[in-house]
Amino acid sequence: MSDQLTHIDEKGDVRMVDVSAKPDTERIAVAEGFISMKPETLELIATGQAAKGDVLACARVAGVMAAKKTSDLIPMCHPLNITKAKVECTPVFAGQREDGRVGIQVTTTCGVTGKTGIEMEALTAASVACLTVYDMCKAVDRGMEITAVRLLKKDGGKTGLWER
Secondary structure, rough: OOOOOOOOOOEEEEEEEOOOOOOOEEEEEEEEEEEEEEEHHHHHHHHOOOOOOOOHHHHHHHHHHHHHHHHHHHHOOOOOOOOEEEEEEEEOOOOOOOOOOOEEEEEEEEEEEEOOHHHHHHHHHHHHHHHHHHHEEEEOOOOOOOEEEEEEEEEOOOOOEEOO
C-alpha cells in the first residue's frame, strides 16, 4: 500500500486523480453504519408507527440516491456509472449487541465496472441512510447517535481485495 496521498499533486494542491489510463475492472465496496436510539424509538420504527411513515424503506431509498450523488458531495470523487446499490437496514433490539445499544444497523453494497473504486459511494450511502433515520425520528428522540460508519470490504482494481 502506498503512503502517498493521491489527491495531492507535487505542489501540494488538491486535484482529481487522472484515471484515464487505468483499465475498467469490476469493483465492489461494502460499508456499514449504526444509529443508536431509545428502545421506544426502535419500537416505533419496527412496528411501522413512526409519524413520518416507513422509516426503513425511506432510509434504503435515501441511501441508494446518495450513492448515485456521491460525486456531487465529495469534491474529488469521480462521477461513476454505478451498476449496483443495495442498502439493508436491520433493527437491533436489546440484548443483540454486546454493548447493549439498540438501533438500526445499516449495511450498503455498491458496485461499478470502471477505472476507480466505489468505496466513497458505499460510505455515503451508509451515512445518508443513517441520517434519514435520524431525520424521520428526531421529533421523538433527538439523542440518537450515528456511529461506526466504516468500510468493511472493497474488491477490484489494482489493489484487489481489502477486508476489515
